[in-house]
Amino acid sequence: MPRDHSHGCGSECNDHDHIPEAQGHRDNLYTRIDRDNIVALNAEGRASSVIKPWNERMGEEVYLESDADDQLILRIPFTGSVKLRALLLKAGPGDQTPAKVSLYSNADALDFSEISDQKPTQEFEVPQGREVGEYHVMSAKFPATTSITLFFPASQGADTIRIYYVGFLGQWSERKSEPIIAVYESRGNPADHLRLRGLQGATAP
Incomplete structure (x- = not known):
């Protein structure tokens, strides 16, 4: 399996080598991806198919292929907050392999x-091959990721690029609800508070 060793991967690259085939990676995030809300730009096929x-x-047999040219954007949301460890990618074949992949954390609105x-x-060069490449990210750059945008800017010579499989490794945690922001006043001003309906002259606590 091709791996990227140029980004401080160290010994952690080998921590999944002997996991049973049926189980896959212990920290595979497949079930934590919000597949109903994946978006693909300039693509033929269903975005979630990969x-x-x-x-x-x-x-x-199932893949995603770029449409008008050899660029493609794939936005992938998670169902919670993720500390990302690695991107898994199978692309190609041959010149339809993207030259590189750029990762954007929590950048939901980016377009061409x-x-x-x-x-x-972070970004990686993508070698040609029929295996699944494993690209270890700098986890400190992806500490609380709720979505990943993948940008494939060019092929390695073909008119289009083709993606067969996208996966992620990392730690998932439930997304925290929006924080409640409380403003504490040293001295309350009644004029700044809404009046409760039906209570004349009373102010909301």
Whole structure:
């Protein structure tokens, strides 16, 4: 399995080597992806089709292919907050392999008109091959990720790019509700408070 060793991966690259095939990676985030809300831009096919169970990762019958040219954007939301450890990717074949993949954390609104002006959180070159590549990210850059945007800016020579499988490794936690912001006053001003309906002259606590 191709791996990227240039980003401080160290010994953690080998912590899944002997996991049973049926189980896959202990920290595979497949069940934590919000598949109903995945968005693909400039793509032929269903956006969620490349989010497959671990045991289907090598299949090539179902894929996502770029449409008008060899660029593609894939926005993938999670059902909670993720500390990302690695991207899993199977693409190609041959010249239809993307030259690289750029990852953007929590950048839900990026499109082609602006993504090239934004610095990616991290990016990787993609080698040609029929295996699933494993790209270890700098976890400190993805500490509380609720969505990942993948940008494939060009192929390795073909008119289109093709993606067969996208997966992620990491730690998932339930998304915390929006914080309640309380403003504490040293001296209350009745004029600043809403009056409760039906209580004349009384103010809300």
